[in-house]
Amino acid sequence: MSTDYFSTHGIKFIDYKDIEILKRFLNPHGRILARKRTGLSSGHQIDLEQAVKRARFMGLLPFVSR
Amino acid sequence: MAEEIEKTGEEMDEDIDGAESRVYELSYLIVPTVKVDDLESEVAKIKAVLAEVHGTVISEDAPKDIELSYEMRKGQGGKYEKFNRAYFGWIKFEAIGGSAVALGVELKKSDTILRSLIIKTVRESTLATMRIAPQLDSTTPTAAPVKKMPVKRVEGKSVPVSEAELDKSIKELVVE
Numbered sequence: 001m002s003t004d005y006f007s008t009h010g011i012k013f014i015d016y017k018d019i020e021i022l023k024r025f026l027n028p029h030g031r032i033l034a035r036k037r038t039g040l041s042s043g044h045q046i047d048l049e050q051a052v053k054r055a056r057f058m059g060l061l062p063f064v065s066r
Numbered sequence: 067m068a069e070e071i072e073k074t075g076e077e078m079d080e081d082i083d084g085a086e087s088r089v090y091e092l093s094y095l096i097v098p099t100v101k102v103d104d105l106e107s108e109v110a111k112i113k114a115v116l117a118e119v120h121g122t123v124i125s126e127d128a129p130k131d132i133e134l135s136y137e138m139r140k141g142q143g144g145k146y147e148k149f150n151r152a153y154f155g156w157i158k159f160e161a162i163g164g165s166a167v168a169l170g171v172e173l174k175k176s177d178t179i180l181r182s183l184i185i186k187t188v189r190e191s192t193l194a195t196m197r198i199a200p201q202l203d204s205t206t207p208t209a210a211p212v213k214k215m216p217v218k219r220v221e222g223k224s225v226p227v228s229e230a231e232l233d234k235s236i237k238e239l240v241v242e
Contacts, residue, residue, distance in 0.1 A: 013192040016185075017093070017156070021194060058093055058183055059134035059152065 006044045014047040016054035019061055026052070030065040089124065090159055090166045091187040092116075094173065095152040095180040096129055097140065105129050105153060108178055112157065115172045121161035124189060129155030140180050152180050158187065 005024070006014060016022070025033050025040075025048055032052050035045045055061040096108055109129065116123065132154045139146040161169070166184045173182045 009194065011194045013188060013190075015192040015194065018194055054183060054185065056135070058154070058181065059095065059136060059138060060132075060154070062135035065135075 003039055004041050004044055005038075006040065006047075014044065014051040016051040016058070017060070018051075019055055022048070022052055022055055022061060026061070028066055030062045086163060087160050088163050088166075089187055089189050090121075090161060090184055091156055092159065092166075092169065092173075092182060092184050093154070093156040094129075094182040095134075095138070095154055097147075097178050097180050098131070098149060098151045098153065100153065100178055109155065111176070112173070112179075115169060116157065116159055116161075118172070119161055119165035119169050121159040121165065121169065124158040124160055125191070126157040127155055129153035138180055142177060149180060158189075160189075 005011075005021075011021075014021075025038050027033055032049055035042070038045060038048070040048060052061060056063050092112070094112065096105065100108055105128070109126075113123065130153060131151060134150055134152055137148050137150055138152070139148045141147075170182065170184050173179050
């Protein structure tokens with residue numbers, strides 16, 4: 001993922017309910033990948049973190065797995 | 067003309083006290099002990115609370131049964147009940163800034179709502195999965211690999227050209 005996924009797909013708002021998209025940026029342990037690996041812009045990485053944390057709170061994504 | 071419409075829109079957004087209305091999204095988890103038939107009444111209760119804080123519904127999604135990623139617990143009757151499933155639903159609404167807090171407090175009192183979350187959002191749909199679903203299917207590793215079709219080579223038919231015609235066309239090109 002060298003390019004910003006959200007910019008290339010024209011996604012302005014990262015929704016915490018889009019768990020299929022969010023899962024792409026998690027490692028097998030359920031941790032958020034570093035920006036170096038996600039290739040996201042600074043702003044989108046922050047938005048992604050926010051969305052993942054919201055999804056975790058609502059039980060849509062795990063806090064830890066495996 | 068456009069300015070007038072814009073002005074009226076702004077005026078509509080403003081409350082009597084001058085407080086600006088905002089778009090929020092409330093998502094909730096309803097305990098799985100609630101029967102499917104009673105879900106509608108549960109949503110109606112949430113909407114009633116929403117109406118109390120003068121919120122207007124923009125869009126919503128009916129609660130659906132989901133498997134939770136981790137076990138959640140809720141204190142009921144002096145002891146904790148553990149849940150691995152719940153009904154997840156959401157309502158996007160417009161309300162005056164600050165009224166969302168009152169809504170959250172009211173929802174916490176409910177016995178049937180396992181968890182709720184209120185966030186600031188935008189009026190437009192923010193769900194991107196539906197929009198980029200075909201692209202996702204092609205990139206996900208689980209998707210079946212696309213079979214490469216054998217390329218059929220079509221031999222181009224060569225038209226015989228006489229030397230005179232060739233010379234003529236070359237001369238025309240040189241003149242130009």
